Amino acid sequence: MASDDFEAGWRILEDLTSNAALIQQQVLEEIITRNANTEYLRSFLNGKFDKELFKKKVPVVDYEDIKPYMERIASGEPPEILLDSPVPELLISSGTSGGKPKMVPSSTEYLDKKLFGQSLRASVMMKRINGLNQGKWMFLQFMKPETKTSSGLVARSYITSLAKHIQQRKIKNDLYSSPCETILCSDIKQSMYSQLLCGLVERDEVVIVGAPFASTFLNIISFLEDHWKELCLDIRTGHASDLITDPSCRNSVSVILSKPDPKLADSIEQACSASSGKSWEGIVRKLWPRTKGLLTIVTGSMAQYIPTLQYYSGGLPLLSTVYASTECFFGLNLNPLCQPSDISYTLLPNMAYFEFLPVNSKDSDVFDEDSTIKENIVELVDVKVGQCYEVVTTTNAGLYRYRVGDILKIIGFYNNAPQVQIVGRRNVVLSLGPDKTTEEDLSKAVTKAQLHLEPFGFLLVDYTSYADTTSTPGHYVLFWELKKKEGSCGVEELDSKLMDQCCCILEEYLDDIYKMYRHENAIAPLEIRVLEGRTFDTLMEFFIAKGSSLSQYKTPRCIKSEEALGLLKSRVVGRFFSHKTSF
Structure with missing residues (x-):
């Protein structure tokens, strides 16, 4: 369309x-x-x-x-x-x-329906948000290397399949800043670098930024923090980094990075260097001044990233527009500018x-x-x-x-x-004996607890949990990765009283069944384990190595893999417990 x-x-x-x-x-x-x-x-x-x-x-x-x-x-x-x-x-x-x-x-018909749904999504957004058809969308997506079954049948992630389908249909991609070749590049680092480079070169045309999931977009921000100097050098010299070795990817980037642009490089460098090591608050607005919203999923398990997204985006509208899964395309948000x-x-x-x-x-x-x-x-x-x-x-x-x-x-x-x-x-819950804590309950409790941290300058980067039954009675453990709004956070900066209060708040907002069993000492006090910086990046890399795709990855809210649990335990830098005695 x-x-x-x-x-x-x-x-x-x-x-x-x-x-x-x-x-x-x-x-x-x-x-x-x-x-x-x-x-x-x-x-x-x-x-x-x-x-x-x-x-x-x-x-x-x-x-x-x-x-x-x-x-x-x-x-x-x-x-x-x-x-x-x-x-x-x-x-x-x-x-x-x-x-x-x-x-x-x-099936071909199945993919056509998903493509149709994406087309309708664009129609809804353009009707509801003025000017979206007068610029480009920097929407970063990432492929996972496809495999073959024992019979030779190709096995792919949904995002990879849809991108291949678009390519086979020879559908023009003029709306997006990322050339198709950069999306189809199976090396995630090259793909992310190339797509960011194209989006920065065309920053004055970009009216939408985003990625499929909130967690993916925050990973992109983290990557940008590490590579902005090299990206600026590419723009300044008009020469793509040697990091991009994939021929198709490099050729497509070279078409956009056609000549040196020192003025643009200076502008990007000024925004990034002013923020580096201090505060990246509003970095999205600074780098892409025409953008009208951040396009990414922030519902369900992604809701906990909303404060961090608002921090980095400078308060841009969060446009959570599509409800879809590998199995089916379900529907659209017809009011994308809503809260x-x-x-x-x-x-x-x-x-x-x-x-x-x-x-x-x-x-x-x-x-x-x-x-x-x-x-x-x-x-x-x-x-x-x-x-x-x-x-x-x-x-x-x-x-x-x-x-x-x-x-x-x-x-x-x-x-x-x-x-x-x-x-x-369904089934993604914490459970100890008769108690069953749903994902919704856990998310609400975490949201309340992280609000307690905000006045002290902390951001909750990500979290997950598990039920520890190694002692009697068992208790719930939440793994938290925290970050200071200005600079990085070490556990020595955390006040134990503050973190204990967070544990108490979490318990306060869990359901009545949990509180009853805690009151009867059938469940032990809830624990928060604070992790080293970028632990959740490492966890994501673990799951990608096991077969996940960056574009589809969502942090599991309950850890079921013993290997993943071992990874988290190895990076704990602080442990805090609830001191609540009555409910």
Whole structure:
């Protein structure tokens, strides 16, 4: 869709949301009619399409249920196991939300839908934010080297797959400052350096900056802190750094870095040198003065990065515009300039067939038996405002009644399409005995505790947690990486009384069940372990080495890997405990 034709995109959006029920019926009919004779569906439907039969017979599943089918396709068996169309590749999830990477099939139609969703996203943003079609978007994305299964089938991350799909379709990338070759470069350091260099050379044209996730963008800021001098030298001399060795990447950068520009280099150097070692507050505004917002996901597990993003961006609007996963594109934020606390996503009924499993917000595993699930599951247009649900999808890529794991709250409707807020993830919780602390509860508690640190000049860089059961009773441990707003932070700068108070605040904002068991000494006092600087960069590198992708990486809020836990424990520089005795 052309950047100057965003009104056409908005008209499509109005049509989709106004006819949600009809479109959902058509989507389900199309998927089942095409795939009724696959091995998986034939066992339930006997080759027939019938909506009621589908809902009665086809089970609601999670990844472990369908993993054997994925492994069979990966080993070279025909795709007719799951879908009646070629499988050009397998998509690999990051593995950081649920603990392990997942492998799901792809299809041309599936990728076209995701591309369509991205196009609609651009239309929404251009309609809501003046001037976005009069400049470039510096949106940094990163590929992960693709692999092949034992049968030779390509396995890629979602971001890599979409970029390859765009390249194959020969879709122009004029809206973005990053040449396609710099995005497709599989060496993350070269890719990040090249994309930053292009964005800095074209800084006066940039109207949007961003990255897929908030954590990714903060990693980019960290990289910029380390490499701004070399970037300025490249701009000053008109010669790309020898760090860029990938031929395609280097050639594309050289086209943009066509001549020396000492004046531009001086301007960038002044902004960075004035901030270096002191305060990088507002560095995004300083380097890209025309930018109208920071485009990145700040919902769900990304919400805790909001204060740090606001600090670095100088208060730019945080534009969290897309709700998508490896398995499915779900919807769009139709009000991208809203406050982070008000972000909601309008579900697009043409993307998949959506069903919703009602859940108790304090117990997302309330329905475990398939018969109970089927009795309670509801369709897209039948959800109730104020209720929490786990989303279930049936897609064009061989997923049928699949539990994605996201818990959503319905906050309203746009026309006839639900608008949702992301509450958290199923099963990503801290648990000790009967107590179950959800991701939502943990995030709220951390948000309150980090507010206590702000007057003292500290930023919470990142956090994760685990339940320590090595002693009786067990207790919850939070790993925190802290940073001074001006300069770096060592643990010797931390006041133990201040940190103990943070532990108390965390406990104060956990739920009543936790407090009851703490009061009865069935759970020991909560602990914060402060980590060395850049520990979470090292943790990210660990997960990337295990198969994650930088563009998709999200810090796991609960550590399940013993190896990752060992890494964190080795970098602890301070331990603090709650002193609360009553609740």
